[in-house]
Each structure stands twice: as C-alpha cells, then as structure tokens.
Amino acid sequence: MKELLKLCGFTDKEPETELARIEKVFKRLGITDEDIETGKQRLHKYYDIDLQGLRKVFRLIIKELVNAILAKEDGREKLIYGFMCPGIDLLGSAFMTKSDKVFSIHHSWAFHIVIGCIFGKIVPVLEDAEKTWLKAGAVAHCANVKTIAGPLSMGLFPNPDMLVTSAYTCETSSKTLDILHELYDIPVWYIDHFKDRAITEYPGPSDRVAKLTAESIKRFVEKVQSITGFEIEDDLLIQVKETKRKLEKAITEMRKIVINSDPLLISSSHENIWGCLLSLTSTIDGIEEATDAINMLCNELKEKAARGEGDVEKGAPRVLAICPAGQTDPRLEYLLCEVGIAVVGIDFTMGEKSKKHSDDPYLEMALGSQQVSLELPPYGRIPLIINACKKLKVNGVLDRYHVGCRAVVADALLIEEAVKKELGIPVMVMEWENFDPRSYNHQQFKNRLEIFREMMIENTGNKS
Amino acid sequence: MNNECFIFNERLDTHLRNRPSELEEAKRNGVKIVGFFPGNYVPEELIYASGAVPLCLIHGGNPKPAETALSSVPRVICPFARALIGEMMLKENPFYSAVDMVVAPITCQHLRKTAEIWEYRGEPEVFKLGIPHQVYDGLEVNDFAERLDALKDKLQALTGNKVTDAKLTDAVKLYNRMRQLLRKISLMRTSNTSVISSMDFIKLNHVSFYADPVFMTEVLEEIYGELAESNTASDNDAPRLLLAGPNIAMGDYRVPELVEAAGGNIVIEEICEGVRYYWNEIEAGDDLMKSLAKGYLTDRVPCAFMSSSAGKRLEFMTKLISDFHVSGVIWYELLDCEVYDSEAYFFTQKLSEQNIPMLILEADYGTADIGQFKTRIEAFIEMVKEEVE
Numbered sequence: 001m002k003e004l005l006k007l008c009g010f011t012d013k014e015p016e017t018e019l020a021r022i023e024k025v026f027k028r029l030g031i032t033d034e035d036i037e038t039g040k041q042r043l044h045k046y047y048d049i050d051l052q053g054l055r056k057v058f059r060l061i062i063k064e065l066v067n068a069i070l071a072k073e074d075g076r077e078k079l080i081y082g083f084m085c086p087g088i089d090l091l092g093s094a095f096m097t098k099s100d101k102v103f104s105i106h107h108s109w110a111f112h113i114v115i116g117c118i119f120g121k122i123v124p125v126l127e128d129a130e131k132t133w134l135k136a137g138a139v140a141h142c143a144n145v146k147t148i149a150g151p152l153s154m155g156l157f158p159n160p161d162m163l164v165t166s167a168y169t170c171e172t173s174s175k176t177l178d179i180l181h182e183l184y185d186i187p188v189w190y191i192d193h194f195k196d197r198a199i200t201e202y203p204g205p206s207d208r209v210a211k212l213t214a215e216s217i218k219r220f221v222e223k224v225q226s227i228t229g230f231e232i233e234d235d236l237l238i239q240v241k242e243t244k245r246k247l248e249k250a251i252t253e254m255r256k257i258v259i260n261s262d263p264l265l266i267s268s269s270h271e272n273i274w275g276c277l278l279s280l281t282s283t284i285d286g287i288e289e290a291t292d293a294i295n296m297l298c299n300e301l302k303e304k305a306a307r308g309e310g311d312v313e314k315g316a317p318r319v320l321a322i323c324p325a326g327q328t329d330p331r332l333e334y335l336l337c338e339v340g341i342a343v344v345g346i347d348f349t350m351g352e353k354s355k356k357h358s359d360d361p362y363l364e365m366a367l368g369s370q371q372v373s374l375e376l377p378p379y380g381r382i383p384l385i386i387n388a389c390k391k392l393k394v395n396g397v398l399d400r401y402h403v404g405c406r407a408v409v410a411d412a413l414l415i416e417e418a419v420k421k422e423l424g425i426p427v428m429v430m431e432w433e434n435f436d437p438r439s440y441n442h443q444q445f446k447n448r449l450e451i452f453r454e455m456m457i458e459n460t461g462n463k464s
Numbered sequence: 465m466n467n468e469c470f471i472f473n474e475r476l477d478t479h480l481r482n483r484p485s486e487l488e489e490a491k492r493n494g495v496k497i498v499g500f501f502p503g504n505y506v507p508e509e510l511i512y513a514s515g516a517v518p519l520c521l522i523h524g525g526n527p528k529p530a531e532t533a534l535s536s537v538p539r540v541i542c543p544f545a546r547a548l549i550g551e552m553m554l555k556e557n558p559f560y561s562a563v564d565m566v567v568a569p570i571t572c573q574h575l576r577k578t579a580e581i582w583e584y585r586g587e588p589e590v591f592k593l594g595i596p597h598q599v600y601d602g603l604e605v606n607d608f609a610e611r612l613d614a615l616k617d618k619l620q621a622l623t624g625n626k627v628t629d630a631k632l633t634d635a636v637k638l639y640n641r642m643r644q645l646l647r648k649i650s651l652m653r654t655s656n657t658s659v660i661s662s663m664d665f666i667k668l669n670h671v672s673f674y675a676d677p678v679f680m681t682e683v684l685e686e687i688y689g690e691l692a693e694s695n696t697a698s699d700n701d702a703p704r705l706l707l708a709g710p711n712i713a714m715g716d717y718r719v720p721e722l723v724e725a726a727g728g729n730i731v732i733e734e735i736c737e738g739v740r741y742y743w744n745e746i747e748a749g750d751d752l753m754k755s756l757a758k759g760y761l762t763d764r765v766p767c768a769f770m771s772s773s774a775g776k777r778l779e780f781m782t783k784l785i786s787d788f789h790v791s792g793v794i795w796y797e798l799l800d801c802e803v804y805d806s807e808a809y810f811f812t813q814k815l816s817e818q819n820i821p822m823l824i825l826e827a828d829y830g831t832a833d834i835g836q837f838k839t840r841i842e843a844f845i846e847m848v849k850e851e852v853e
C-alpha cells in the first residue's frame with residue numbers, strides 16, 4: 001500500500017491520519033492486496049509514473065475521492081454531486097472554499113481514475129447498474145451514467161443532498177438522475193438551456209443561449225444557498241475562476257509541449273488525468289496545488305525532450321483522436337503507442353476559446369461552455385476538427401465514437417466524410433465505449449490500428 | 465398507407481390520397497409547406513396562422529429509409545430518427561419532399577442530431593425550436609414563448625404573411641376543436657362497448673398530421689357522430705390494455721396488429737410521438753404566444769426526454785389505467801431509445817405494485833422480431849386473461 005501511495009505522490013511526511021483514511025476508503029471500495037499489486041503494475045505500465053508532477057496529480061485525485069467517500073464522517077453536512085454538469089467544478093470549488101460544512105464533487109471523475117484506470121475494477125460497478133434499469137444489451141446505454149447509478153446503489157458513496165446535472169448536454173444523464181430521484185428519493189436539480197443555436201449563430205457562442213444558461217446556473221446557486229444558508233458572492237466566483245484560469249493555462253502550456261514533441265513525450269493515456277484535474281472541486285488552495293504540479297510536470301517534460309526520450313517511436317504518424325481518452329481504462333491509448341501511433345491531440349481539447357467575455361461570472365461560465373466539441377453540432381464541430389488537423393499537422397484521424405453518447409455518435413460518419421474530402425488523410429472509424437473497459441478488444445483493435453498506421457505512412461509517402 | 469379494417473369514411477381516404485398533389489398545387493400558388501418533428505411540442509396553430517401548411521413528419525416502420533440513413537449515421541441512432549434522415553436522402557416520400565422548412569423541437573438527442581444533420585446537408589431549411597427540458601416556474605414558459613416569437617418571425621418571413629392575433633385565435637380554436645374531438649372519441653373507449661380499435665384510433669391521429677385541419681375536423685365530427693350511434697354494438701371481453709412508449713409512426717403498426725390478432729384489446733395509448741396530445745386545449749389568453757407556450761409546455765404530461773418526467777407520467781398512466789379499466793400494459797419502445805428504456809424499469813416496478821403487469825417490447829424496423837413478438841404477446845395476453853378471471 002505504501003509503495004502504491006508513493007507512486008501516487010504521497011510522501012513520508014503525510015500525516016498518519018491521512019493514510020488511515022485512504023486505507024479505510026480502499027477497504028470500503030473492496031480494494032484487496034492483490035488489487036494494490038495490480039495498481040502498481042498498471043501505474044508503471046500505462047503511465048509515466050517516474051514524473052514527479054504526475055505523481056502529485058494522482059495524489060490530488062486520490063485525495064478528492066477519499067474526501068468524497070468520507071464526507072459525511074468528516075462532518076460535512078451537505079453533499080452536492082454534479083454529473084455531466086458544465087460549470088460545477090468552478091461552483092463546487094466556490095462552495096468548498098466558502099464552507100467546510102459542504103462537500104461538492106464533480107460526478108465521479110476521480111472514481112473513474114482510481115477504480116477504473118489504476119485498479120481496473122470498474123466492471124463490477126457497471127454490472128451493478130445493469131442489474132436494474134441501465135441494462136446491458138441492445139440499447140447501448142452510456143456507461144458514464146452507470147458510474148453514477150452503480151456507486152449509489154452499491155452504497156459506495158454517501159447519498160448526496162442534491163444531485164445536479166445539465167439537461168442540455170444529453171437527456172441520458174438527466175433521465176438517469178430522474179430515476180435515481182424516483183427510486184432513492186435524492187433531490188435533483190437540472191441546469192438547462194436551449195440547444196438550438198441556428199447555423200447563423202456560429203462560430204461564436206450565442207448571447208441568447210448564454211443568457212439562458214447563466215439564468216439557470218444562477219437559479220441552481222440560489223437553490224444551494226437556500227439549503228446551505230450561505231451566500232455565494234460574485235467576487236468569490238471570480239476569484240475561483242481566476243485561480244482555475246492559471247491551472248488551465250498551465251495545462252495548455254503542457255499540451256503545447258506535447259503537441260510539438262517528436263518522439264511524443266507522453267502518451268494520450270494521460271489525457272483523462274488532465275481532464276479529471278480540471279474538474280476537481282478543490283478549494284482555492286487545492287487548485288493552486290494542482291497548478292504547481294502541472295508546472296513541475298512541464299519542466300520535467302522539457303527535460304525529457306532534451307534527453308530525446310518519448311513514449312512512442314520518433315517519426316510515428318501523428319493523429320488527432322476524436323473523443324477523450326478512455327475514462328476508466330488506459331489500454332487503448334497504450335496500444336496506440338505500442339503500435340506506433342502518436343495521438344497529438346483530441347478534439348475535445350481543441351476548441352477555440354470564446355472571444356466574448358463578461359464581468360458577470362455566470363455569463364462568463366455560460367459563454368465558455370458552448371464552445372466545447374461535445375456541445376457543437378456538425379457544422380460547428382467539423383470545422384473545429386478540420387482546423388485542429390491542420391494546426392497539428394496530423395497524418396490521420398482516429399474517429400472513435402463513444403457508442404453510448406448520441407451527442408457524439410451521430411457525427412462520426414460525417415467527420416469521416418469531411419476529413420477525407422477536405423484533407424485527404426486516412427480516417428479510422430471505431431466504435432467504442434468511453435467508460436466501459438469491456439468494449440476493449442485487443443486483437444481486433446491492434447489489427448485495425450496497424451492497418452491504419454500503414455495507411456498513414458503510405459498516404460504521407462505518396463504526398464511527399 | 466394500408467386502410468384495411470379502418471373506420472375511415474371515403475372522404476378521408478380520398479383526401480389523404482390526393483393530399484400530395486394538393487400540396488404541390490398549393491406550392492405552385494406560393495403556399496409554403498412547413499414540416500415538423502413529432503412529440504407534440506411544436507404549435508401547429510402558429511404555422512397554420514402564418515398561412516403555411518403544417519405537416520407532422522411521422523412516417524416510419526419501413527426499414528428502407530432507416531437502413532439508407534446508415535451511410536450518414538451509425539446504427540445506435542433510433543430507427544425513427546434514422547427514418548427521418550433516410551427519407552430526406554431518398555426523396556421518395558411526397559410529403560417530405562414537399563416541405564419548404566422544418567421545425568425541429570429539441571427533444572431527445574436523436575431528433576436533435578437529425579435536425580443538425582439536415583441542417584449540415586443544407587436542405588431543407590431547419591428552424592430548431594429549443595424546448596426547456598425542465599420547468600420550475602414561469603421563467604421557462606417566458607423563455608419558450610420568446611422562442612415561439614422567433615418562430616413566428618421566421619414563419620412570417622417565409623410566407624410573407626403577418627400572423628395576426630385574429631388569425632392565431634382562429635387557428636387555436638380549430639386545433640382545439642380537433643383535440644376535443646379526438647378526446648371525445650378516445651374517451652368512448654372507457655366503456656366496454658366501444659367500436660373503435662386502437663389501430664383505427666392511431667391511424668386517425670396519423671392522418672390528422674397530414675390532412676387539411678379544417679377538413680379533418682369536419683370528418684372527425686362525422687366519425688364521432690357515427691361512433692356515438694353505433695357505440696352499443698359490440699361487447700368485447702378481450703383483456704383491456706394500455707399501449708405505452710415513445711413512438712408509433714405511420715406505418716409502424718406491427719405491435720397493435722399483433723396484439724389485436726392475439727386477442728388483446730388496446731383501449732388507450734400513452735405515446736409521445738405519433739398520437740396527438742389531445743388531453744388539454746390551449747387556453748387563449750391576452751398574450752397568445754404565452755398561451756401557446758404554456759399549453760405546449762406546462763399544461764400537459766411531459767414526454768420521457770423531459771428531465772423530471774417519470775413520476776408525472778406514472779401518475780398520469782395510473783389514472784388512465786383506472787379510467788379505462790386497464791389490466792395490462794404493453795410498453796413498445798424503439799431500439800436505442802435510451803430514455804424510454806430507462807423508464808421501462810421504473811414503470812415495471814411501480815405498476816407491479818398496482819398488480820398491473822407490463823410487457824416490454826423493443827424493436828427496430830426490420831421484420832426479424834415478429835415471430836418472437838408474436839409468442840411474447842400471446843403469452844402476455846394469456847397471463848392477463850388468467851389474472852382478470
């Protein structure tokens with residue numbers, strides 16, 4: 001256990017009480033000695049665990065999970081869980097900064113990383129959710145929603161005082177929470193807006209939609225204020241936003257170093273770790289700690305580059321991947337490196353930042369949330385992808401689609417058509433489940449990726 | 465459309481047959497045709513008041529368009545949404561080919577993506593109508609009313625006609641009358657002597673989405689009169705069933721047909737797409753756009769894509785079960801419709817507490833499931849019969 005924790009950035013200086021808390025949580029989550037061994041092996045195999053900055057990031061993620069599971073025992077009086085709810089990371093951090101009686105967590109990102117990526121034990125959680133209404137089989141239910149339903153029905157997380165989701169990102173999440181409310185009597189709040197931007201309202205964010213989103217977020221905050229009794233001032237939100245901006249800047253900086261590297265400095269199996277870090281609902285101090293960790297990582301990556309080291313062979317074909325890295329399973333990203341494909345970017349992180357800004361923190365949040373790839377229709381998303389391909393100078397596109405998410409599924413073939421037509425580079429369309437390791441088919445994926453690599457090499461050769 | 469065993473009078477039959485050429489003629493005379501997606505969230509009154517012809521695009525059941533769409537979208541998009549995409553690609557359906565603009569309410573992801581794909585392909589023009597997925601108070605009604613105002617502007621620009629209060633009031637009255645008549649016909653089925661079958665009632669709804677509304681209302685008056693006269697004719701002791709689910713498209717009649725063939729009697733439907741929401745009327749107040757927003761958003765039972773809807777629909781279904789003396793529920797959902805599939809579990813649990821059995825059927829538009837469906841439906845009806853006895 002100590003060795004594992006050391007790999008995850010915990011030092012000898014850590015108070016005994018902290019270690020006891022982790023042990024307690026791991027026990028509750030059913031982590032055995034054997035799992036600890038597996039965890040160590042997976043950390044070594046799939047992650048650049050020698051990087052101290054990365055270890056610090058893992059430490060923050062484990063701490064968030066432990067704090068979430070022990071929240072009630074720690075005396076937190078109100079628990080607020082966000083699920084598929086843009087902005088909740090910022091709001092959650094504000095709630096946590098405001099009062100130590102409240103605990104807010106952005107859904108189960110930390111749970112995915114620890115239980116899924118490190119220990120490889122997410123499947124029993126998914127199976128638990130499938131026992132009831134999110135059944136496996138013909139209807140491809142998104143496994144992400146199973147990772148909120150499963151832990152709650154298994155009693156792994158304490159029942160929250162409020163679940164909050166957005167009803168616009170997809171109705172799968174809001175419906176899941178609706179059923180959770182009906183079955184377990186958990187209060188649910190829905191942030192909403194109209195996802196009906198006209199084609200003429202692109203490429204920038206729509207003021208009309210932003211106004212509705214801001215109104216809705218504000219009403220959620222009012223609701224939280226009414227159940228917690230404290231007030232969330234705009235100044236606090238601005239302060240949290242500013243602190244988060246530094247973290248975002250550090251991560252953008254790190255991604256730049258990676259994008260321009262050859263050999264690729266760090267595999268894309270780390271992408272969901274950065275995503276998770278951005279979503280943590282730490283207090284302002286916690287966000288600063290996260291920023292320090294990423295800054296340290298940037299320096300380490302520069303040193304690695306100077307040594308000429310990387311995770312993929314030098315000169316490997318460069319690829320833009322559609323959809324984020326496997327949220328609960330790093331194997332596909334690892335396989336990509338093994339086969340010799342360098343994923344240099346992911347469409348979800350390539351969106352143009354909104355050029356519109358507002359002094360109203362709610363409006364500011366709302367303007368930003370419209371521009372991410374997941375929220376865009378094909379005529380917003382496809383140009384984003386084409387531009388990203390040009391910017392990254394990629395040799396191909398890995399057009400994987402998360403089968404449970406109709407918001408992204410429906411674009412897959414249009415993306416393929418447009419990229420081939422406009423850029424003439426190979427596209428590999430791949431169906432997979434972003435949150436379900438059972439969708440990983442090693443041999444099949446390996447064969448297909450090898451062919452894809454050959455196609456890219458041939459295509460590049462033909463062009464030069 | 466196959467009208468066998470349908471209670472249509474000749475006039476309705478002929479009207480539907482001639483409707484595509486009538487629409488062509490209207491188009492030649494400068495009338496605009498405005499299609500819209502089903503689900504009962506688009507106020508037809510508004511389209512009608514603009515002088516355009518509203519058409520609810522509700523064809524489905526035929527595997528060809530749904531299969532054709534597979535070159536544009538993966539199979540996990542529901543067959544109805546795929547059928548919409550496929551129809552636009554095939555250009556073989558005269559109703560779909562006639563539309564100048566489509567109003568797409570943003571309901572489930574499948575329909576949202578369908579609208580976006582049509583928009584991306586550039587034909588026909590699409591107006592996306594945001595629907596608040598959660599209604600807490602008057603704010604959402606106001607927001608929706610604003611969107612309806614934008615739709616009104618769009619329709620005025622398209623048709624060149626002004627939507628006056630007088631025109632809108634007339635349109636509201638007309639559609640209210642249609643809903644009223646459908647409700648009256650539907651309510652006849654609370655008694656055991658009704659002569660209208662579920663198949664006929666569903667088809668009547670489907671036709672009402674394509675027919676001229678004035679004509680349709682006249683015909684509904686006639687049908688209602690005829691049914692009222694003959695309402696003592698039969699005494700059906702088949703098990704009384706409720707048909708629930710997201711969508712019954714025009715042409716997707718396998719399930720009601722199999723139920724009828726197996727000796728079941730569907731006496732009421734709780735369907736989001738394909739059956740008009742006829743339970744309430746629009747209460748026209750001083751601000752007509754607000755009246756429409758309220759009528760279409762809050763004065764109704766929400767579909768499953770709405771955020772907190774399961775409890776409200778259970779309550780409504782429980783009332784229907786009691787009012788229509790129902791002994792079993794057939795839950796027919798289209799493959800890959802996640803929201804209804806999620807709710808199926810909840811409804812099974814809750815209805816079993818009321819001793820109402822529920823059969824869940826899940827299908828694509830292919831023919832592969834028919835044999836299995838037949839066996840399951842027969843067994844279910846036998847079970848319900850035994851429980852009733």
Ligand code: SF4
Nearest residue numbers: 142144170172173405
């Ligand atoms: S369907 Fe998509 S948007 Fe919805 S919960 Fe799953 S991943 Fe998130």
Ligand code: SF4
Nearest residue numbers: 542572574710711801
């Ligand atoms: S059947 Fe379900 S998935 Fe398909 S359009 Fe209707 S609500 Fe959407």
